[in-house]
Amino acid sequence: MRYLDSALKVSKCMILLSMALVMFGCVKIPEIKPWVAPYERSLLSREEMIRVRHSHPGQFREHVYAVRGAAQGATGTQGGGCGCN
Amino acid sequence: MESVIRFLNVVVSIVFLAFSWSCFAITLPKDKAEATYHYYDGGGVEVSGPALFVRKSVADTVSVTASYYVDAVTSASIDVETYASPYEEDRTEYSVSADYVENDAKITVAYVNSEESDYESDTIHFDYQEEFFGGLTTASLGYSSGSDDVLSNTSDFKDFADHEFYRLGLSQVLTPVFLIRANYEHVSDKGFLGSPYRKSVVNGVLFDENLPRTRRSDAFSFGADYFIETWSAAIKAQYRYFSDTWDVKADDFRLSVTKSLRSHWIIEGWVRYYGQTSASFYQDQFSSIFQYRSRDKELSDFDSYSLGIGFEYLIEDTDWLKEPSFAIGSEWIRYQYNDFYQYQNGDFNQNNNKRLYEFDATIIYVSFSTGF
Amino acid sequence: MKKAYWFFILLLSGCFVQAHAEQQAPDFVLKSVADGNVRLSEHYGEVILLNFWATWCGPCRKELPVLNNLQKKYERAGFSVLAVSVDEADAKVANYVEPFKLSFPVLLDEEHKVVKEYDIQAMPGSVFLSRDGEIKYVHLGYKEGDEAKYSKIIESLLKE
Numbered sequence: 001m002r003y004l005d006s007a008l009k010v011s012k013c014m015i016l017l018s019m020a021l022v023m024f025g026c027v028k029i030p031e032i033k034p035w036v037a038p039y040e041r042s043l044l045s046r047e048e049m050i051r052v053r054h055s056h057p058g059q060f061r062e063h064v065y066a067v068r069g070a071a072q073g074a075t076g077t078q079g080g081g082c083g084c085n
Numbered sequence: 086m087e088s089v090i091r092f093l094n095v096v097v098s099i100v101f102l103a104f105s106w107s108c109f110a111i112t113l114p115k116d117k118a119e120a121t122y123h124y125y126d127g128g129g130v131e132v133s134g135p136a137l138f139v140r141k142s143v144a145d146t147v148s149v150t151a152s153y154y155v156d157a158v159t160s161a162s163i164d165v166e167t168y169a170s171p172y173e174e175d176r177t178e179y180s181v182s183a184d185y186v187e188n189d190a191k192i193t194v195a196y197v198n199s200e201e202s203d204y205e206s207d208t209i210h211f212d213y214q215e216e217f218f219g220g221l222t223t224a225s226l227g228y229s230s231g232s233d234d235v236l237s238n239t240s241d242f243k244d245f246a247d248h249e250f251y252r253l254g255l256s257q258v259l260t261p262v263f264l265i266r267a268n269y270e271h272v273s274d275k276g277f278l279g280s281p282y283r284k285s286v287v288n289g290v291l292f293d294e295n296l297p298r299t300r301r302s303d304a305f306s307f308g309a310d311y312f313i314e315t316w317s318a319a320i321k322a323q324y325r326y327f328s329d330t331w332d333v334k335a336d337d338f339r340l341s342v343t344k345s346l347r348s349h350w351i352i353e354g355w356v357r358y359y360g361q362t363s364a365s366f367y368q369d370q371f372s373s374i375f376q377y378r379s380r381d382k383e384l385s386d387f388d389s390y391s392l393g394i395g396f397e398y399l400i401e402d403t404d405w406l407k408e409p410s411f412a413i414g415s416e417w418i419r420y421q422y423n424d425f426y427q428y429q430n431g432d433f434n435q436n437n438n439k440r441l442y443e444f445d446a447t448i449i450y451v452s453f454s455t456g457f
Numbered sequence: 458m459k460k461a462y463w464f465f466i467l468l469l470s471g472c473f474v475q476a477h478a479e480q481q482a483p484d485f486v487l488k489s490v491a492d493g494n495v496r497l498s499e500h501y502g503e504v505i506l507l508n509f510w511a512t513w514c515g516p517c518r519k520e521l522p523v524l525n526n527l528q529k530k531y532e533r534a535g536f537s538v539l540a541v542s543v544d545e546a547d548a549k550v551a552n553y554v555e556p557f558k559l560s561f562p563v564l565l566d567e568e569h570k571v572v573k574e575y576d577i578q579a580m581p582g583s584v585f586l587s588r589d590g591e592i593k594y595v596h597l598g599y600k601e602g603d604e605a606k607y608s609k610i611i612e613s614l615l616k617e
Contacts, residue, residue, distance in 0.1 A: 034219030
């Protein structure tokens with residue numbers, strides 16, 4: 001138990017020391033910078049790529065697929081229940 | 086002085102993600118109004134109706150949505166033709182929802198109520214979405230709970246059906262023109278999961294169907310969206326695999342191409358293949374009375390193929406309307422059953438005069454949508 | 458131990474500061490939508506709001522009228538907005554901005570040279586420069602109500 005206490009104390013000091021080192025720029029955290037910069041996202045915002053503007057047509061098609069088959073789920077749209085037999 | 090500067094540098098780069106409120110942090114969904122007319126005709130069933138939808142932001146960080154949807158159903162389906170009478174029915178669905186956005190996260194809560202003369206359903210949905218890595222990664226979690234009352238127009242029948250849905254989703258931007266998506270959904274159903282009208286057939290005789298009172302299912306889907314700059318076209322593909330405790334396994338492939346034509350027009354074409362294997366207790370005709378039995382063709386082994394086309398016309402902004410547009414589209418679907426038969430004159434003893442059932446269905450929609 | 462905790466507290470307080478280390482803003486020359494070129498250093502002596510935006514960015518579109526109002530409000534005190542569009546070459550930025558009746562220069566950074574130099578990490582990105590061309594504040598993104606923050610920053614820079 002005593003060992004646990006001192007182990008915790010040491011690790012606390014280590015963590016704070018490394019934070020201090022990082023803050024002073026002595027050690028750099030590898031930063032995951034977005035590899036597609038925000039100003040490079042014009043094509044992803046194109047009309048053709050936007051997933052959907054008219055929401056109901058897609059939802060209705062999804063509803064038909066779900067009613068006319070046994071599978072449901074994992075399509076990104078949800079609705080309510082119905083007695084659609 | 087230099088160390089303070091370096092310190093500030095590190096602080097700014099560490100916290101920018103947490104404090105960005107930008108195009109690629111999650112933004113509140115745009116204000117929108119939409120009116121659609123939808124139509125389905127297939128296998129003797131006709132469904133049509135309007136759908137109206139309005140979304141408005143009510144504060145910097147909150148937007149609310151209300152929608153109204155009606156299905157007017159006229160059914161003379163094969164089951165109806167065989168052992169029931171054609172019917173007409175209206176199903177009305179109301180839903181309200183709210184989105185709350187804070188930094189890179191969005192919480193959505195929704196309530197949906199659906200009513201028809203023999204079925205009432207209340208469902209609530211909770212969804213949480215968060216963006217990471219400068220908006221390149223979006224992760225989402227969702228939970229829904231539905232509570233249904235199952236009734237009958239032809240008897241005093243009353244029972245319940247409860248549903249729980251658990252969702253996980255991830256989407257990742259890989260390059261300036263390519264993103265991929267993965268989704269998982271688990272559904273758990275309890276209660277009366279069949280139809281009080283549908284019959285199973287045992288040795289040529291009609292019996293009520295009897296389905297298990299529980300069902301659990303898992304569905305996984307993977308998708309990719311790719312933009313081809315030289316064609317001004319986006320290609321989107323998706324595959325979904327479904328499997329449940331009733332032994333049904335289904336595959337679903339979709340491919341669509343969306344292209345802009347000139348200014349103002351966008352055309353979309355898509356194909357879909359869906360195939361499923363039958364539930365363990367499905368049979369077209371049973372040789373004896375099994376505890377669980379169903380002749381629901383939607384639980385049988387079948388394939389379906391669709392082909393669809395849609396057009397969107399983008400209208401110029403006006404004083405009141407932002408990005409208004411019209412959309413019209415149609416999908417043709419062929420259903421081919423591998424173990425569900427159509428019997429001549431509806432006589433189940435006619436084993437020599439039966440053929441595998443198949444039918445074509447058409448979906449048509451016309452929609453107007455605008456921001457404001 | 459105590460010193461370590463003090464550093465930790467400093468780190469947390471850093472979370473509430475949107476200041477940027479003071480450095481000289483990199484100079485540049487960009488084409489303007491209204492014929493001609495604009496050089497950043499030509500505007501030294503004024504407080505500058507360098508705004509990076511694009512036609513395909515929703516919040517950017519909402520921000521343009523706000524920037525127009527700021528321009529009109531502080532122009533006489535020696536303030537200017539320079540809006541830098543990062544749209545691709547065929548985006549027809551001139552047609553896009555025409556209805557907004559903007560009273561500040563709209564510049565074209567089609568090759569993303571300048572936005573990269575300023576290391577803008579979100580769209581829109583607003584860089585506030587002092588009269589001697591030093592980067593004083595960077596504000597990423599735009600939501601309703603930010604104009605009050607912008608006004609505060611501009612007024613404090615005008616006083617310097």
